[in-house]
Amino acid sequence: MHPVLRLVNRNITISINPGFLIWQIIFPLIYIFVAGFAYTSLIDDVPFENTKLDYPTYLATGMIGFNIMNSTLISGIIIWNDRRHGMFEQIMAGPFTRTDYILSNICTIGIVGMLSAAIIAFVGYPIFFDSIEFSAFTLPILIFASIFGSILFGSIASIISTRLRSSEGFNVIINTVFLFFAFVSTAFYPVSGTPEPLATAFYINPLTYLVDIIRAGFFGTFSNFIITEMFVLIILAVGLFSIATRLLTRLDF
Amino acid sequence: MDRGSDRIVSCIVTNLLSKSYDNVIAVDGIDLDVKSGQVFGFLGPNGAGKSTTIKLLTTLVQPTSGSVTILGINAIKHPLKVRNRIGVVLQQPSYEPTLTVEKSLEKYGMMWNVDRKQRKDKVEELIESFDLQEIRKKKNEDLSIGQRRRVQVAREFMHEMELLFLDEPTIGLDPSARRKLLDFLKNKVKTGLTIFYTTHVLTEAEYLCDKIAIINKGKIIAVDSPDELKNRFGNEKTIKIHMAGIQQNLLKLLSGIQDCKIDFNSGTNITINSNKSELVLMQVLQLLNKNNIIIEDLSAMPTNLEEIFIKAVNDSNASSS
Numbered sequence: 001m002h003p004v005l006r007l008v009n010r011n012i013t014i015s016i017n018p019g020f021l022i023w024q025i026i027f028p029l030i031y032i033f034v035a036g037f038a039y040t041s042l043i044d045d046v047p048f049e050n051t052k053l054d055y056p057t058y059l060a061t062g063m064i065g066f067n068i069m070n071s072t073l074i075s076g077i078i079i080w081n082d083r084r085h086g087m088f089e090q091i092m093a094g095p096f097t098r099t100d101y102i103l104s105n106i107c108t109i110g111i112v113g114m115l116s117a118a119i120i121a122f123v124g125y126p127i128f129f130d131s132i133e134f135s136a137f138t139l140p141i142l143i144f145a146s147i148f149g150s151i152l153f154g155s156i157a158s159i160i161s162t163r164l165r166s167s168e169g170f171n172v173i174i175n176t177v178f179l180f181f182a183f184v185s186t187a188f189y190p191v192s193g194t195p196e197p198l199a200t201a202f203y204i205n206p207l208t209y210l211v212d213i214i215r216a217g218f219f220g221t222f223s224n225f226i227i228t229e230m231f232v233l234i235i236l237a238v239g240l241f242s243i244a245t246r247l248l249t250r251l252d253f
Numbered sequence: 254m255d256r257g258s259d260r261i262v263s264c265i266v267t268n269l270l271s272k273s274y275d276n277v278i279a280v281d282g283i284d285l286d287v288k289s290g291q292v293f294g295f296l297g298p299n300g301a302g303k304s305t306t307i308k309l310l311t312t313l314v315q316p317t318s319g320s321v322t323i324l325g326i327n328a329i330k331h332p333l334k335v336r337n338r339i340g341v342v343l344q345q346p347s348y349e350p351t352l353t354v355e356k357s358l359e360k361y362g363m364m365w366n367v368d369r370k371q372r373k374d375k376v377e378e379l380i381e382s383f384d385l386q387e388i389r390k391k392k393n394e395d396l397s398i399g400q401r402r403r404v405q406v407a408r409e410f411m412h413e414m415e416l417l418f419l420d421e422p423t424i425g426l427d428p429s430a431r432r433k434l435l436d437f438l439k440n441k442v443k444t445g446l447t448i449f450y451t452t453h454v455l456t457e458a459e460y461l462c463d464k465i466a467i468i469n470k471g472k473i474i475a476v477d478s479p480d481e482l483k484n485r486f487g488n489e490k491t492i493k494i495h496m497a498g499i500q501q502n503l504l505k506l507l508s509g510i511q512d513c514k515i516d517f518n519s520g521t522n523i524t525i526n527s528n529k530s531e532l533v534l535m536q537v538l539q540l541l542n543k544n545n546i547i548i549e550d551l552s553a554m555p556t557n558l559e560e561i562f563i564k565a566v567n568d569s570n571a572s573s574s
Contacts, residue, residue: 006364013360014349086347093311093341095365097333253313 003096007104012111014081015074024071024116025123028063032124036060046190049221057131060124061218062187064117065211068149069181071116073174075109076157079248080170083161089253098249105158106151106241113150117142117214133220141217144230148237149210153181155240162247181207209233262325264289264416264447265310270319271471272305279305281471282319287449287464289415292442294462294479295451298566302471303451304344307420310449311341324415340414342406344421344451350394354385354404357393358411365412375411382437383407384430398425406434416447423457435461455558465558467565474569482561489564490530491516491554494523494537497547506544510536 001009036056045052053061082088091101121142132138157174164170182188184198185207191199202208209229216226265287272280280302287293297303308314310321312332321328323335349357355376362372380389383403388396393404402425409417419438423431435457438448452458458465459479466476475482499520500506507513507525513533517524527533530553541548 001366006366010360010364013356014351017351081350085350086343086345087349089313089343089345090341090347091364093313093336093343095333095337253308 003100004103004107007091007096007100008107008111011074011078011104011108015078015108015112020074024067024112025119027070028067028120029123031066032056032060032063032120032127036127043189047192048190048215048219049223049226051131051219051221053128053131053215053219057128058190058215059188060120060127061215062211063124064120065145065149065207065214066182066187067116067120068113068146068210069153069178069207071112072109072150072153073157073178074112075105075154076161076170076174078105078108079158080161080164083165083251084167088251092253102245102248106154109150109154110147113154114143114146117146128218132218135220137222138217138220141213145210145213145217145233148233149206151241152206152210152233152237155237155244158244159240159247162244162251181205185211187211206233206236209236262289263287263322264324265293265449266320266322267310268320270306270309270321271317272302272309272314273317278471280309280316283468283471283473285466285473285476287447289447290442290445291463292438292448292450292461294458294465295449295468296453296455296458296465296562297451297468301468303468304420305471306468307341307343307418307449307451311339311418312336338415340409340412340417342409342417342419342422344424346398346401347405348393348401351392353390353392354396355380355389357404358408361408362411367412372411379407379410382410384433399427399430402426403430403434410441414446416449417441418449420451421453422450423452423454431457455562459558467562469566469569470573472569475565479558482558482565489526489528489560491560492525492527492530492534492537493550493552493554494525494541494548495550496521496523496541497549500546503546506540507537510540513537
């Protein structure tokens with residue numbers, strides 16, 4: 001078996017535990033089925049591109065992007081745990097290169113990201129079933145979003161994990177950053193109607209691009225703006241991945 | 254493991270190997286030649302450069318200058334080729350907290366591409382050899398420091414290797430686990446494994462090592478077999494005398510004897526170090542007899558490795574200052 005695959009196998013074994021599964025499945029389901037329906041009385045239809053969606057549908061598709069982002073946290077957690085518990089050094093003293101280690105993390109977050117996106121899409125499907133407009137682009141767009149979203153957020157988590165050694169520091173920073181990403185984005189509510197500084201903040205947040213692309217894939221609402229968002233997502237993912245790789249390569253023992 | 258030849262070949266050869274960090278020299282031009290099939294002890298005080306040397310030899314860090322050849326491979330040019338053929342147990346703990354002991358052994362074997370059937374057999378063999386039966390289902394995070402260390406060392410034997418680096422492997426182990434590990438290692442060496450072993454416990458080095466190098470301030474200050482080191486540094490012997498009652502004027506009595514260094518005196522117990530131990534012992538006995546001092550117990554011991562180590566390091570410190 002190739003060294004990268006062996007490390008992916010190991011990464012998945014150490015990451016998949018009951019806590020992680022609860023975080024990845026139960027948490028978004030509560031959002032979709034409790035918050036989604038509860039807020040229906042407050043939020044009527046939500047405008048998205050040239051269409052309107054009911055709030056549970058809007059939220060369920062937003063939760064796919066949210067879940068991809070959350071799942072990539074494991075990349076940071078793997079790196080941080082490996083450094084804290086001496087496994088990074090041990091792996092580097094074994095039959096692996098740093099490139100193998102970095103690629104295995106990317107593959108792990110890609111797999112976990114796509115699986116969690118698929119699970120939430122499957123569970124939320126009855127809710128957004130009526131609004132879906134399948135086309136030849138739907139699946140490729142969703143795979144594109146899962147892969148580049150995973151790389152982007154995985155790189156951010158990796159960068160944070162390479163800079164921090166204390167568990168308190170790591171938890172505070174990662175939770176603050178991901179809380180900002182989650183709630184200052186179009187995952188939960190549309191940008192239209194939000195006050196100006198907040199509306200701008202939505203678009204310095206990559207999660208906004210990710211969920212916009214996912215929704216465009218599901219509801220067939222492609223526009224030049226969505227295509228621009230796809231390019232921004234690619235550029236950010238590649239840029240942050242380069243920084244994360246550089247930092248990981250420079251990690252000293 | 255290729256043990257096709259009985260020829261003694263060099264497993265580790267370094268030439269003027271150096272490593273500096275921000276103008277601090279951690280390893281200063283060391284030359285090593287470790288032959289295959291032996292346990293090579295690497296001793297030194299804290300901060301002497303032991304762990305940095307291990308990191309250089311295991312390709313974890315790149316040297317500032319010099320060369321390293323491991324198992325005939327240029328370790329600077331081909332680090333991965335080297336790492337594929339060695340095993341490393343580093344000084345700091347390394348473990349996956351959420352995995353059970355048997356799962357972490359199994360996964361480590363998988364990481365080294367050991368096939369499934371062989372992994373299963375190895376896990377059982379190592380659980381037996383390292384007394385891990387009672388904790389096999391426990392998670393690593395729930396183990397004591399000593400148990401975790403045992404798992405860490407056991408884990409390295411999940412894969413085949415020609416050369417094993419052990420950086421203070423007995424830290425946290427109780428005496429019986431320590432002895433069991435040393436015997437396990439001795440048996441492994443009989444099958445052709447070469448071990449590069451660092452420790453602070455000099456009795457371990459004496460028990461296990463065929464050759465010993467002492468490093469101080471990044472430089473090798475002595476390399477030889479334990480017996481040869483004793484011959485070189487250990488002319489001095491220790492004489493211990495236990496007397497029947499407290500002797501107030503003992504120091505005054507012994508002050509006339511040449512080369513009689515009194516190391517400890519409690520009035521009833523006295524420890525003397527001397528390079529001419531036979532002569533000094535005779536004179537001390539005559540003196541005690543003449544003064545009607547009754548001896549209850551007497552022993553003369555050759556210098557142990559610990560004393561040699563301290564002497565070598567002190568000599569090196571004195572000459573460098």
